[in-house]
Amino acid sequence: MQGGGSELNERKKLILKAIIEAHVKEGEPVGSKYLTQNKQIALSSATIRNEMAELESLGYLEQPYTSAGRVPSESGYRFYVNSLMQKYRMSQNELARMNALAKSRLAEIDRLLESATRLAAGLTNYTSIAIKPKQSTAVITKFKTVLLDKHLFMLVMIDGMGNIKTRQITSDEEINEETLAHLENELNARIANKRIDEITVSLVMEIERSFGEGEGIISSVIKTVCETLGEPEGGDLKMAGVNHLLEYPEFSDAREFKELLGVLEEKRDILKLVSDSDLDEDGPQVLIGSENVLEEMKNSTMVFQKIKSNGKVVGAIGIIGPRRMDYSKVISTVEYIAQNISLMLNSSLSLPEAFGEDEN
Amino acid sequence: MQGGGSELNERKKLILKAIIEAHVKEGEPVGSKYLTQNKQIALSSATIRNEMAELESLGYLEQPYTSAGRVPSESGYRFYVNSLMQKYRMSQNELARMNALAKSRLAEIDRLLESATRLAAGLTNYTSIAIKPKQSTAVITKFKTVLLDKHLFMLVMIDGMGNIKTRQITSDEEINEETLAHLENELNARIANKRIDEITVSLVMEIERSFGEGEGIISSVIKTVCETLGEPEGGDLKMAGVNHLLEYPEFSDAREFKELLGVLEEKRDILKLVSDSDLDEDGPQVLIGSENVLEEMKNSTMVFQKIKSNGKVVGAIGIIGPRRMDYSKVISTVEYIAQNISLMLNSSLSLPEAFGEDEN
DNA sequence: AATTAGCACTCAACCACCTCGAGTGCTAAA
């Protein structure tokens, strides 16, 4: 289905490329006559028709109905992306907007990803998503506490991946700095670096015993910790530019669009899709139509790239649109943004290896 | 346009109510014959027709075209909501789902609102939004710092409204606990309780002077603080169940739906709409069609209620759907959820009044 | 052998026309 395309001579490649680019631009089936306008193809419509017929029997083109023009098939797009496509040249304006992101120097990955989605959606006119994978917060390596009020404090947890999570916890009893410091020590001594199944009742009781009184908060703290460890958690998905999709006739069918929207809102499936994808692949990944496992996306294309910080995947940024998509532009954009973010994260001085060897 | 409806006799009210409820259920214009099936209305179709004609001339009904049935007008819905509607009785199942939210005991308003939107969308089958108003973080009353790593720390800021914001800040130089404690003190002494226009360069220089060395971080800290104060910030909008809207024929027109989606994504306008609404109104507020100022929402209805914690508005929860909406159910749902959340927030022991008099 | 002109054929899109029926307003009878 995908066999390298070495069976295609140069002329077929030229025609296929022209058809795809015309179709992407116009959104309509491309006929033989239309292609004769193309200066690169100095052939009569009849000859082009013959070539098109062959390209169709090879599976690269499809005909919506007899006597309509041709439309690229999934394999057609795939071959185009793999072999035919030229690199997209960014305009000055586009470059400027991307670089503005880099200059913003947002430290938190959450806020950075949010800006990145908005940017990607704005540049491409498709829907953009940003993903933080559901990394298993297997253990918490370090606890910190901050007293906010007599009855309220904040628990800061740093996990093995260098993620920082905060939760606010209220207490009926009054809390003072000492109690909190004590709590912090106990947590770091007894709970830190333990998996959820290693947090036993006796462990909790030990902590409670070490508190003379004021042990009221402990159970809610432990509950919070366990929730943080246990939750499928982390898996977060932001999106922007959903409304762009409605500009494309492909999504004028409400039912289909509703399904896609449902998947995007549900988040779970998309997160899985990205997590399951080839981990070692550093560059942009392109899933065309049914290459997406999800039934609801069989008429869409997703382009995404993982974002690495110090060798670890910390997120991904992607674009979702119709199968008929400006692949060249989208792929370049995703690639450029993802690379920039990775760069920004790496330059803001490494975190991970520094953890755990610190004090505690 | 809206005049109390005292001009309507009981029979007209009965017919108007029946028309609206039939139209909400069926989604199509309601004819006089259809209404004769209604046991409550023991009249012939001809009589009903006469009444309908009068209701139309009073502005409560509209006719899509001669010889179609009648459709409620905006004023019709408005009158229905104000005077005709009966209280919706929740089913056991619905009550159970709402109470599950109350039991979750989420402390942070963000996460609470997120759960609430999902619930509201699920219960009503419309789109639900949750809003945190852009309260002017005019001043920060208290700073806290947490050292996370040699080159990274977290700045915790508590503003006048009791909101807690955290930002991570990286530094090229190494940071130690003492530097950080010093920084915290300086911030609390010099920056706390100052408006953004009161933070002068000389103030910053004073702080820098008080640091022998390691003053490298100060500028980025101040920058972060100013960003936090200056940003329109805070205004946050979550939504859920957008795809539900596509089930209603009202939104099958892609262009219109795209506009609504655009407004929802842009967030700004919706936030403004809710912020501008009657502050003193405690109950649910219903904006039908063009009662929404936004052009894009003139065919939609928004029902929302503010959420108060200790007398202050800390958010709102709402439903957006077509004008033809199950008002009774939606209003009850919004009301119930909003009340529950307010209750939860109040029961988790007051914050605001405790701030500022603490230490610092 | 490869290319092209020519031609018959196909089929969605478009339009004009028609029928159907739900629903109306009005009038006159009950």
Place this chain on the structure above:
DNA sequence: TTTAGCACTCGAGGTGGTTGAGTGCTAATT
């Protein structure tokens, strides 16, 4: 005051015809 009866309106939906872009095939041309 209510209702039966009737002529009328008008969108929805179906039919049939035309148009034209596009095809595949064949035969002529290079």
